[in-house]
Amino acid sequence: MMSSAPLHRFAFAFGTAFAVFYVIAVAKDLALFTVFPSLGIVLAGTQHTNDLTDPAMGFLAPAMYWYGWAATAALGALTFGVVVALLPGRWTRYFWPGLVWLFPALSMIACAYLTLPWFRL
Amino acid sequence: MVLPTALLIIHGLVAVALLGAITHQTLAAWATAGVHPSSFFGRFRSVPSARFANAVVVLYAISILLGGIIYLYFRVDIRPGLERAGHWPALGFFDLKEHFAAIGLALLPAYWVCWRRPIAEERSQTRAMLTSILAFIVWWGFLTGHVVNNIMGFGS
Numbered sequence: 001m002m003s004s005a006p007l008h009r010f011a012f013a014f015g016t017a018f019a020v021f022y023v024i025a026v027a028k029d030l031a032l033f034t035v036f037p038s039l040g041i042v043l044a045g046t047q048h049t050n051d052l053t054d055p056a057m058g059f060l061a062p063a064m065y066w067y068g069w070a071a072t073a074a075l076g077a078l079t080f081g082v083v084v085a086l087l088p089g090r091w092t093r094y095f096w097p098g099l100v101w102l103f104p105a106l107s108m109i110a111c112a113y114l115t116l117p118w119f120r121l
Numbered sequence: 122m123v124l125p126t127a128l129l130i131i132h133g134l135v136a137v138a139l140l141g142a143i144t145h146q147t148l149a150a151w152a153t154a155g156v157h158p159s160s161f162f163g164r165f166r167s168v169p170s171a172r173f174a175n176a177v178v179v180l181y182a183i184s185i186l187l188g189g190i191i192y193l194y195f196r197v198d199i200r201p202g203l204e205r206a207g208h209w210p211a212l213g214f215f216d217l218k219e220h221f222a223a224i225g226l227a228l229l230p231a232y233w234v235c236w237r238r239p240i241a242e243e244r245s246q247t248r249a250m251l252t253s254i255l256a257f258i259v260w261w262g263f264l265t266g267h268v269v270n271n272i273m274g275f276g277s
Contacts, residue, residue: 011230018227026220037193064196067189070223077227100231101250104224108254111220118213 006085009092012100014081019107021080022073026114031068032075036061125194129270132187136263139180146173147256150249174236177255178229185226188262192219202273211269218265225258 024030034047039061049063084092149170152162203212232255235248 008234011234015228015231019224022220022223022227035193038197062196062200064193066192066219066223070226073223074227097244097247098250100228101247101254104228104254107224108221108258111224112217115213115216115220118209118216 005089009087009089010081010085012095012097013084014077016100016103017080018073018077019104021076022069023107023110023114025069025072026111029065030072031065032071033068035064035067037064038062122194122198125191125198128187128191132184132191133266135180135184135187136259136266139177139184139259140263142173142177142180143252143256143259146170146177147249147252150252171236174233178233181225181229181255181259184262185222188222188266199269199273203269206273208272211265211272214265215269218262221258221261225255228255 029046031046033045034043035041036043036047036049046065046068047063049061145165145168148162149165149168152166156162156166158164158167200212228251232248232251235244235251
């Protein structure tokens with residue numbers, strides 16, 4: 001059973017939800033923002049270099065999505081965590097606390113699956 | 122390249138400290154209570170593992186902050202060279218390092234809560250599993266970072 005303390009409920013819900021939202025963000029390419037380190041700019045949403053410039057120029061402005069994916073997942077997990085923390089303790093006490101490691105473990109396997117194309121090049 | 126090199130060295134040093142703390146804690150969390158006190162694992166268990174929790178949280182946060190800064194330099198200066206050289210598996214392992222590190226960062230609040238006070242048997246298993254996942258993430262990140270740096274470190 002999950003602890004009834006709001007802080008505990010938030011911590012468990014946040015860790016569990018982040019793992020789920022993160023995999024969804026990576027799989028669906030849902031970055032809250034995109035970083036272009038060589039240009040020193042940050043653009044809102046998922047921005048592919050090929051959409052902004054000539055494809056042949058893509059190497060000049062590499063895009064980074066990791067920060068944006070993490071931000072998307074953090075936003076979703078923060079919302080979920082706050083909602084769970086505000087719920088009455090009796091509503092959440094029957095959730096198995098092991099979900100907080102099971103979902104991240106499954107998410108890590110999903111991330112490995114999504115990374116497989118790198119190993120087929 | 123002085124700043125990223127300095128940050129990379131600090132990142133590595135923080136990672137070594139984190140590796141030691143989380144590995145010790147993981148082994149202590151899984152060591153059985155019946156182990157002889159004078160044995161290797163017995164002495165491991167005698168160190169109060171809960172005291173490592175704050176250190177692990179702080180070191181992990183510092184490590185990922187430094188890694189997040191260095192990653193910008195990596196993407197511009199290092200990764201194109203790795204791509205040209207065809208080190209695709211290394212880049213795949215590095216992508217996994219990013220993913221695992223982010224998931225581990227979000228687990229820190231739950232990990233900290235679990236180690237904060239004496240807990241029931243059911244929660245003890247959750248604590249051991251959370252600690253093990255974090256240990257796996259830290260080991261993966263350390264080894265991958267080390268290998269990628271060996272392939273094409275800063276200044277190469």
